[in-house]
Amino acid sequence: MRKILLLLGCLSVLSVMGQDPIRGVWVTSSGSSVLNSRQQIREAVLQCRDQGLTDLFMVVWNNGKTMYPSQVTYQYVEQLQDPAYKGRDPLQEMIEEAHAVGLRVHAWMEFGFSYSYKDSLSVWNKKYPDWAGRNARGHLLQKNGFYWWNALHPGPRQFLHELVEEIVLRYDIDGIQGDDRLPAMPSEGGYELATVSAYGNAGGDQQAALNPKQEDWLQWRADKLSAFGQELYQLVKSHKPGCLVTWSPSIYPWSKQEYLQDWPTWLREGYADYIFPQLYRYNAEAYEQLLKDLNNQVPADQRRKIFPGVLTSLGDGYQASRTLLNRFIELNRAYGYSGEVFFYYETLNRLSGPLYPDTIK
Numbered sequence: 001m002r003k004i005l006l007l008l009g010c011l012s013v014l015s016v017m018g019q020d021p022i023r024g025v026w027v028t029s030s031g032s033s034v035l036n037s038r039q040q041i042r043e044a045v046l047q048c049r050d051q052g053l054t055d056l057f058m059v060v061w062n063n064g065k066t067m068y069p070s071q072v073t074y075q076y077v078e079q080l081q082d083p084a085y086k087g088r089d090p091l092q093e094m095i096e097e098a099h100a101v102g103l104r105v106h107a108w109m110e111f112g113f114s115y116s117y118k119d120s121l122s123v124w125n126k127k128y129p130d131w132a133g134r135n136a137r138g139h140l141l142q143k144n145g146f147y148w149w150n151a152l153h154p155g156p157r158q159f160l161h162e163l164v165e166e167i168v169l170r171y172d173i174d175g176i177q178g179d180d181r182l183p184a185m186p187s188e189g190g191y192e193l194a195t196v197s198a199y200g201n202a203g204g205d206q207q208a209a210l211n212p213k214q215e216d217w218l219q220w221r222a223d224k225l226s227a228f229g230q231e232l233y234q235l236v237k238s239h240k241p242g243c244l245v246t247w248s249p250s251i252y253p254w255s256k257q258e259y260l261q262d263w264p265t266w267l268r269e270g271y272a273d274y275i276f277p278q279l280y281r282y283n284a285e286a287y288e289q290l291l292k293d294l295n296n297q298v299p300a301d302q303r304r305k306i307f308p309g310v311l312t313s314l315g316d317g318y319q320a321s322r323t324l325l326n327r328f329i330e331l332n333r334a335y336g337y338s339g340e341v342f343f344y345y346e347t348l349n350r351l352s353g354p355l356y357p358d359t360i361k
Helices: 002-017 038-051 071-077 090-100 124-125 154-169 193-201 215-239 255-260 264-268 285-296 300-306 322-334
Strands: 023-027 055-059 102-109 116-117 146-148 176-177 243-247 309-311 340-343
Touching: 002 340, 038 090, 055 090, 055 176, 071 124, 071 154, 116 124, 124 309, 146 193, 146 255, 154 176, 154 215, 176 215, 193 215, 193 285, 215 255, 285 322, 309 322, 322 340
Parallel strands: 023 055, 023 340, 055 102, 102 176, 176 243, 309 340
Antiparallel strands: 116 146
């Protein structure tokens, strides 16, 4: 049996290493109607296929709710799924439609350690107040409208473990993805008594830690989050070795300074099948500078695991032109990256003609 497991593990690694370039897109529940019906899912899948895409990253955890019916969330807060999708399973529908035309589907854990957006009275906060993150002033941890759990508390860590495990065991999923909120926490957080005490017990200077950006305190918390990312990676692989585990953090070192995401360590220590750093810029010059920075941060032998994240649009009305998207793709190839992931689908839906015409059969 041990030899069989070792063989399966080796085949999984070879499969990942030899996989075709990822040309993906994030499918959101906000600012998009794709998930509102099976027909709209089918139309989006066909559009993505016709664009030459290979991978769909579908949101499954957003604003404290799942898009699919989850027994895990029901056990925690008696909430089966986002009521917008009551009576349906958009994740199963997406998998069936995508697999029918040869596309892969990844479960995107969009909110990660954030439990609500602009709602301090979330059901999660009411039922599990001790999970809530705190800043140095003792206030609820909130950044850019998002309320966050203490990502070092065992409660939310166990919940996310169970949520990921549920998806891997129940669905024919091709991947699990965390982004700039998994594994992550604003660096302003971590000021709960138990967390600060643990840092002191580990030899940390609690007085110096009053500065959220103090290097030792920053690294100690980042290391705890890195360990959680490794736990999730191993959890997924223990159940389904061929299921990809990918991360889409912010650009480095900003990701570590602001959200405790030390993702070069994730690459180096081997618990990232792929990383899609969010190179979100509005012009080619700024984007190219990020590619230069990326090549300085990631050793050449690890770059095959990198596919840049490309910003196509935002809810404020911004939308990248077709010319600019083509230029981003050209720059990625020039700097040695064979694919990319676009944020997000609604922009691609408005393009005429495929993004990757050479891939269309």
